[in-house]
Amino acid sequence: QVQLVESGGGSVQAGGSLRLSCVPSGYTFSSYCMGWFRQAPGKEREGVATMGTDGRTTYAHSVRGRFTISKDNAYNTLDLQMNSLKPEDTAMYYCAADLLARGRDCHIGAPMFYWGQGTQVTVSS
Numbered sequence: 001q002v003q004l005v006e007s008g009g010g011s012v013q014a015g016g017s018l019r020l021s022c023v024p025s026g027y028t029f030s031s032y033c034m035g036w037f038r039q040a041p042g043k044e045r046e047g048v049a050t051m052g053t054d055g056r057t058t059y060a061h062s063v064r065g066r067f068t069i070s071k072d073n074a075y076n077t078l079d080l081q082m083n084s085l086k087p088e089d090t091a092m093y094y095c096a097a098d099l100l101a102r103g104r105d106c107h108i109g110a111p112m113f114y115w116g117q118g119t120q121v122t123v124s125s
Contacts, residue, residue, distance in 0.1 A: 018121060049063065093119050
């Protein structure tokens with residue numbers, strides 16, 4: 001069974017940085033489209049960044065230049081480095097994975113089948 005566990009969330013002042021990590025289990029890491037999504041209270045879920053099996057990445061416009069998605073194959077983790085954080089980045093962040101989204105079909109708008117429990121990120125002014 002595929003399971004995803006996120007960590008690294010917390011509270012930070014605007015302009016600060018956080019690094020989120022996702023540890024997957026139950027599947028071959030390289031076989032899935034993986035990504036980070038977020039949801040703020042009262043708002044729809046938003047795709048933040050994805051990375052496909054071919055290394056292709058996609059980002060939401062709002063985080064371009066500030067967030068970086070990466071895979072650490074040695075430790076089997078998916079990371080999201082978040083710099084220059086803004087109050088509008090405040091949300092619950094989820095790691096997600098999907099087997100069927102291949103190549104260019106792996107993007108921030110792609111439906112994901114597997115989801116982690118989420119980690120809270122709070123950015124104060």
